[in-house]
Structures are given as C-alpha cells and as structure tokens.
Amino acid sequence: MPHPASSATMSAKPDMAGIEKFSKSKVKKIATQEKNLLPSKETMEKEKQAREG
Template sequence: MSDKPDRAEIEKFDKPKLKKTETQEKNPLSSKETIEEEKPAGES
C-alpha cells in the first residue's frame, strides 16, 4: 500500500454538477468604532 490516497474518484468528479450558493456572514465582526464605543470608560 502506498501512503498517497487514491485520487481516481476526485479525477472523475463532475464539478459543473455542484449547486451555486451565496455565502453569507453569520457572525460579522464589529467595526473598530463600535468596539471603541462599547469599551468601559475607565479602560482607556
């Protein structure tokens, strides 16, 4: 047995059959302004 995986299935894969999907950010990061506003006053 070789230590490389069998790529036969990957080479046969039909990429056009994949569905097109839109990626949506579920948990976007806060902007720098929002973070500054939420910081406690004594932390600066």
C-alpha cells in the same frame, strides 16, 4: 500486524479514481455570505467611554 508493503503503497499513491470521475456540473452554486463578528471602531469607542464614564 499489517503488511508493510501495503501501507507504504497507500501513503505513497492515493487512490485518484474518484477525483478523475468527478464532475463540476454536479456541484451546487451558492452565494457566499460573509459575517463580521467584530464590533465596529465606533462601537468599541462607545463601550470604552461607557466603562470609563
């Protein structure tokens, strides 16, 4: 059975030692590539017409 004081301490104050030592210079810069997974309005209209016709 865990000690109640130790679990309360851990949830109340997380260990910030690693965050304080973190260096932004070690992070790689990458180009963000956005993906548009939705079809265009024109594509949707063409498909709708194809189904109806």
